Amino acid sequence: MTAATATPTSNKPATPGAKKPRRPRPSGWWLPYALLAPAVVFELVIHVIPMFTGIWMSFLKLTKAFIANWGKAPVTGIKNYSVALDFNGAVGAALLQSFLITCAFTVLVVGISWILGMAAAVALQKEFWGRGFIRTLFLVPYALPMYAGIIAWKFMLQKDTGAVNHFIFDNLGIGGDKPFWLIGNNAFAAVVVVAIWRLWPFAFLMLMAGLQSIPHDVYEASAVDGAKPFRQWRSITLPMVRPVNMVLILVMFLWTFNDFNTPFVLFGNAQPPAGDLISFHIYNASFLTWNFGSGAAMSVLLLLFLLLVSGIYLSVLNRRSHRA
Amino acid sequence: MKIRTLAATAAIAALALTTAGCGGGNNASSPSGSSGGGSITYWASNQGTSLDNDKQVLTPQLEKFTQQTGIKVNLEVIGWNDLQTRIQTAVTSGQAPDVVNIGNTWAASLQSTQAFMPFDDAAMTAIGGKDKFVKTAMDTGGAPGQDPTSVPLYGLAYGLYYNKAMFSTAGLKPPTTWEELVTDAKKLTSGDKYGFALAAGSYTENAHFAFIDAAQNGAELFDGDGKPTFNSDGVVNGIKRYLDLMQTDKLVNIANAQYDNGTKAVNDFATGKVAMILNQNNADSSIVANGMKSSAYGVVPFPAPEGSASDVASHVAGINLSIFDNSKNKDAALKFVKFMTSPETQTALDKPFSSLPVLNGATPNFTDNPEEAKTFADIYATKSKPLPLVPAEDQFESTVGKAMNQMFAKIASGGTVSTDDIHNAMKTAEQQVAAAG
Structure with a gap:
């Protein structure tokens, strides 16, 4: 794309008859291309080629009988898609359920992470003793290696030996049976909590950076006019960090919707239906059954959905910023 | 602004697909490629008490092989949680070891990928002939015909x-029928002691017992055309019983x-928390490692x-050996393969890995308890x-096994699973297998 827009400078359409000699290329004309080339190559290798391979795979009957030799896999047209979208069949119904759970999961995780991140960022906006330490503390979940963090949660959420049940039932002395957290319906709550724990420091980090750029004078001026903190937050902070928020929420949405590591590490190979997030579901659908064509079709459907949501999100927000 | 929106959308598409790709795609692991000359790569499964233990047991044997033939063996021991994925990745990418251990129940499934070398007559002769193996074991090598x-x-x-x-204190004899097993276990369950421990969260273990219980009921999992018949009464009642x-x-x-x-159930048994477990004979090494003597437990066939x-x-x-076709x-x-299946190596490995002999005429030596061996x-x-x-077959294990995981989860968290529930779950499993085919 970049190359196409850059070319016209070199050769203007030479009109016939005009004797004007072709302008010699300035020395070093190739430098921008050379500098761009690695990025273009890597973009192709890492993003574009796998993307098209995935789309191509989704039209193949790529089961275990053909996996050793992809070239022989017969084309099935849209069969993989029709199976995935047949919500009366077992495969489609499971995909739909996983999709709905993922939607609920995403709304909760992104929403609560944003609220926590915003609250913490606002609380730490003013200078006070120990601010640096608390900031660092808040960022620990984000800095921790993902697997180490989630594995620790997995131990904490065990029924008989886990810290969570020990704290609630033994230390606080609440009666009743200790529940399972990683199987059955509680699995949803467990995966949501762990995902929030992992995500909110990122929201905190971004919002904190956004808040730094708001000048103090604005707050002081509003304080002179008698604005209370909440009014200041609503009328100054929110509008001023709007660009940050726009990107932040989109990125958090995409990450959370595609979250694979949290359920994979938390639940292992056998995920409970309540914690059956869609990336993990697709992985299971293709890896455990060796049906990579079907898995690719589901991935493409997921892509289309995310594209649609992102497109609507961006166009709505951009239009609004025009009007403003 | 419009162009920027478009560009942003395109960038997001790329971002989204890469992340989706991570989920569904093929993360080729580093190739342990087969370098030419006098060396081969061997992926061993985890048979001993730990991956390191396997390495310690196998290394002297591999050194012996190198001495005899001059061929160097690069060993990697892979845990059971990863083995199937690693094999799949190897099949998909073509970056495969030369020789690999497989769970023998996967044999027919892996055979159908055509990524493995068929042992034709010439190959069989090269490793010492088909007849050196026990027929029961040899039959698991692949699909009949x-x-x-x-x-x-x-x-x-x-x-x-x-x-x-625990049995003699309660004045009980080892059970010979399912009914006796249940009444015995009831007598042995009190306080924090339980009659039985199950690996109820392991889909492979669950699938095995779906099969064994169904077989006791005389039910088959697949009909003559290879179509799944999980929803038959025999299978469903078998699962219910379990x-x-x-x-x-x-x-x-x-x-x-x-x-x-x-292993978790085995540890409960070895530490005296439960009176009975159902396990394969490789439990021995873990039981002994937990400090229980081989004279302190007995073994009887799982009763029908x-x-x-x-x-x-x-x-x-059991475990089979395969050679990658590429x-x-x-x-x-x-x-x-000939070396690993030779009587000397087999005798040397059966004891540390607690396995039964797969060669004709060999006597089991995995335990010092002759009764158990018999x-x-x-x-x-x-x-x-x-x-x-x-x-x-592998799809039977994943669909039915995982459905049973959910049923145990439901029971454990206070729900009930009725025969109708099992029928529905099996119907879904059948559809999943059909859709995958």
Whole structure:
């Protein structure tokens, strides 16, 4: 794309008859291309080629009988898609359920992470003793290696030996049976909590950076006019960090919707239906059954959905910023 | 602004697909490629008490092989949680080792990928002939009527382990029918002691017992055309019987619903928390490692209900050896397979890995308890039935096994699973298998 827009400078359409000699290329004309080339190559290798391979795979009957030799896999047209979208069949119904759970999961995780991140960022906006330490503390979940963090949660959420049940039932002395957290319906709550724990420091980090750029004078001026903190937050902070928020929420949405590591590490190979997030579901659908064509079709459907949501999100927000 | 929106959308598309790609795609692991010359790569499964233990046991044998043939062996031991994925990745990417251990129940499924070398007559002769193997074991090498793509390495079978002291204190004899098993276990369940421990969170273990219980009921999992028949009464009742150990009989601690591998149940048994477990004979090494003497427990065949159609007590379990078809060192690989299945190596490995002999005429030496050795040899030879040798077998394990995980989870968290629920779950599993085919 970049190359196409850059070319016209070199050769203007030479009109016939005009004797004007072709302008010699300035020395070093190739430098921008050379500098761009690695990025273009890597973009192709890492993003574009796998993307098209995935789309191509989704039209193949790529089961275990053909996996050793992809070239022989017969084309099935849209069969993989029709199976995935047949919500009366077992495969489609499971995909739909996983999709709905993922939607609920995403709304909760992104929403609560944003609220926590915003609250913490606002609380730490003013200078006070120990601010640096608390900031660092808040960022620990984000800095921790993902697997180490989630594995620790997995131990904490065990029924008989886990810290969570020990704290609630033994230390606080609440009666009743200790529940399972990683199987059955509680699995949803467990995966949501762990995902929030992992995500909110990122929201905190971004919002904190956004808040730094708001000048103090604005707050002081509003304080002179008698604005209370909440009014200041609503009328100054929110509008001023709007660009940050726009990107932040989109990125958090995409990450959370595609979250694979949290359920994979938390639940292992056998995920409970309540914690059956869609990336993990697709992985299971293709890896455990060796049906990579079907898995690719589901991935493409997921892509289309995310594209649609992102497109609507961006166009709505951009239009609004025009009007403003 | 419009162009920028478009560009942003495109960038997001790329971002989204890469992340989606991570989920569904093929993360080729680093190739342990087969370098030419005098060396081969061997992926061993985890048979001992730990991956390191496997390495320690195998290394002297591999050194012996290098001495004899001059071929160097690069060993990697892979845990059971990763082995299937690693093999799949190897098949998909073509970056494969030369020789690999497989769970013998996967033999027919892996055979259908055509990524493994068929042992035709010439290859069989090169490793010492088909007839050196026990027939039961050899039958698991692949689908009937085709050249097998794997040969047996270690033999395993399920047995019912019981704690002798707990049984004699309660004045009980080891059970010979399912009904006796349940009444005995009830007497042994009190306080924090349970009659039974199950790996109820392991889908492979669950699938094995779906098969064994169904076989006791005389039911088959696949019909003659290879179509799944999970929803038949025999299969469903078999599963119900297994679930009821926890659900209605309450002989099993509900915490077992989170036991995602057999070792956890074995540890409960070895530390005296439960009176009985169902496990393959490789439990021995873990039991002894936990400090329980081999004279303190006994083993009987897993009993069927009174008057049932068959007294199948196990599937023909075990580990097979396969050679990847794209190996550049097939001669060296064949020599290695011959070495691993030679009587000397087998005798040396059966003891540390607690496995049954797969060679004709060999005597079991995995335990110093002759009674136990005899029981397991008898179960393996006369009371074992191979899992269906059809390409969809692995899908039976994942669909039915995982459905059973959910059923145990439901029971453990206070719900009930009725026969109708099982029927519905099996219907779904059948559809999933059909859709995958």
